[in-house]
Amino acid sequence: MLDFRPVNLIIGMLLSTLSLGMLVAAAADLVVGNPDWQVFVVSAGVTMFVGVAMALTNRTSGTHISVRQAFVTTTFSWLAITLFASLPFMFCELELSFTDAFFEAMSGLTTTGSTVIVGLDHAPPGILLWRALLQWLGGIGIIVMALAILPMLRVGGMQLFRMESSDLSSEKALPRTAQIATAIGVIYLGLTVIWGGAYWTAGMTPFDAMAHAMTTIATGGFSTFDDSIGHFNSGLIDAIATLGMFVGSLPFVLYLKSIRGDYGALVRDTQVQWFATIVAVVVVCVTGWLWLHGGFDPVQAIRYAAFNIVSIITGTGYASTDYGLWGSFAIPVFFFIMFIGGCAGSTTCGIKVFRFQVLYASARSQIHHLLQPHGVFIPYYNRRPIPDEVITSVLSFFFVFGACFALLALGLGFLGLDFLTAVSSAATSISNVGPALGPIAGPSGTFQPLPDEAKWLLSWGMLLGRLELFTVLVLFTRSFWRG
């Protein structure tokens, strides 16, 4: 039997942290005199009580945690936090159903940005702040996970990044990781503050600036307005957001390296180079399309293309206009870039750029191998040979990603969604992007009209994608619970 004590201990600690976030949202509502503050306080009380109780009753002497315990902890803690995070949505003045509240909380914590809420413009500040906070906390949670947990679990080729972190110092593993995580947390906070200041300077209210800064750096995509960033209709704000989403999509550990004196770390990293190239190519193509076929002037074309492409490719999910109306080329572009995502070790989701690099390197060495059957061709990543194990991991990840996407889309089709809505909703959930495509759940719509079963499927897809599939799927094997 699996020893659940360390699992419960960690979940308890995380829930206690979550409850503090609820108190922050409560404060926001209290300031404007909205009675919702009581909902947040009660939710915080319940969450804190359960969290502390779990932590206290499950104290263990050892600090060691097994691989199986790590898998269970990761998935279960994400589920538990989502469950408690959905409490305020149910009992606040929006009175969401349990399904909607769970969906919204999952979309927040996974930094997806899909929403079921219509009428954000008139929603009380507490709930708006709560949504931003969920994405912000989810974002840093993901970075820490990608740094400390996933490489250890060797999920989907993430073991590639085990060595990365060892570059930074050479002392014992655990204190080092904790140290790095803390430093990165500070950077994350710093970037958020900088972007908050920038938004404010560009004309947002302090509240909107803070809320958007949190969901920009977290590449989350929740906004405080139904029209998303489009509400402000400001080229400057679009530019700040575009840059912010890009910054949120780079490996945070490289910011740490840069700060510690290795100024070329970002520029030298091939993942960053690939990501920047992909973004540039797609933006140029769509800008050209909008200019030549869409009736945009060149400046407008580049502004709208850059903002919305970066938003979708990074899985943020803001929209500055309804790009669903950009014509026949734009729809498949927006569909396929949903799968890409940003760099590993950032707040983005999707397949991620390093996997495409491994896939490409592997296909290339395949082709050389076809021509010279007795030659040896080693694929490289960041100027280092990629271990065979990583290649198989990444390739399998790609297949499982495709299979999960297809099953989700089939399920949504079964529930009555039209083809475009079904496939793009499946893609947007498993890649944690935000909006789907089409008139219902596209950039100008919400997921509100979907049937409850579809919302559960999509919540499941968000979790699956966020935890890199295998972390969740492993729990569904017999050998996991037997061994």
Add this chain to the structure above:
Amino acid sequence: MLDFRPVNLIIGMLLSTLSLGMLVAAAADLVVGNPDWQVFVVSAGVTMFVGVAMALTNRTSGTHISVRQAFVTTTFSWLAITLFASLPFMFCELELSFTDAFFEAMSGLTTTGSTVIVGLDHAPPGILLWRALLQWLGGIGIIVMALAILPMLRVGGMQLFRMESSDLSSEKALPRTAQIATAIGVIYLGLTVIWGGAYWTAGMTPFDAMAHAMTTIATGGFSTFDDSIGHFNSGLIDAIATLGMFVGSLPFVLYLKSIRGDYGALVRDTQVQWFATIVAVVVVCVTGWLWLHGGFDPVQAIRYAAFNIVSIITGTGYASTDYGLWGSFAIPVFFFIMFIGGCAGSTTCGIKVFRFQVLYASARSQIHHLLQPHGVFIPYYNRRPIPDEVITSVLSFFFVFGACFALLALGLGFLGLDFLTAVSSAATSISNVGPALGPIAGPSGTFQPLPDEAKWLLSWGMLLGRLELFTVLVLFTRSFWRG
């Protein structure tokens, strides 16, 4: 420099064979007195002249052919045959444009079954027979290629089937392969005759019976009527066709084994088991959907589901009704099963069942490996361990397949096609299925209305898919022409 003599020799021989097929079509037109017979005779003359000239001027003493020559021969011969096969389409009474003629010829020879011809019901017999012949010749061409050439070239994991053929006898390689190929050709002919007889007995004219038998066993999908098999509106004919397409999708080498006394060969083969299971599961799901949501009675539901599902999953491309109207679940089902295809060593295309087995086995051993990092988990195929090289080949194939699909779909979107038409046309061409989805190129439409550029893209996709991607892509690398 590459020695092109053996390449030209083989292409010359193949063109000479093709010209004989043209004479058969000429005979059909001569019998009914249609002046098109002259077009076929002239085309045959030209093709024969070029073929014989190429063969005679490129005789070489050696029989050895290098890996690079084999790659060039495979791709170039397919292109050359398509080019000459399109002659009759251009100069017959249909007077297709070069683009349309090339598309139709490529669709025939790759056993795809997409068509640009409207008005088949009134087309002369010569051209109808020519279409059927192209698919029939393409079908046996593919089987021989999958047996003799692709395993040698080790494309996309096809090296798995090198050992298979060695089970049959133990003498020298070349005469053995030729022997096996001849025996399989006889089986292919035999099955075609049997199905022709069955169609005839079920009420088709001898001409329609023969034409449909050729395109059934070849899983090609060209029909002699605009309404495809739906024209006959006969449950018996549907059943014969369903069984025939299934038979055409199994590895033909297993029929040979069965005839030689190993009666359990088909039943024991895990690829056949998987294929049968997948078909059964999809048919059951769609039957249930049609019964409960589509207003079909159970018997009708199973008849239409079985026929159309088998037609699309095997990449045949017949239609007995417009399944585009079967509602929200059917569209994604038909979309995703396009990618599956049948067994390796059959006439089908797509990703093929053995690759899904390898992908699944590899993902499974991945998951076990996550739980026990120091354990050794070997994926199996047909009760034999899969060599690492094959796993990487298959996984890379899957990635390159996905990438080519996405690029095709983006290209079609750029040319103005709507999302459903673009993605399903990309899928149907790269998987050699036949119809796309949607009102334009779906089961009740044709590819006629598409712009010329789109037809060229799709022709390219068909070739790429048919030759298992890498065979073609390898020609686009610098090292191929340098080395």
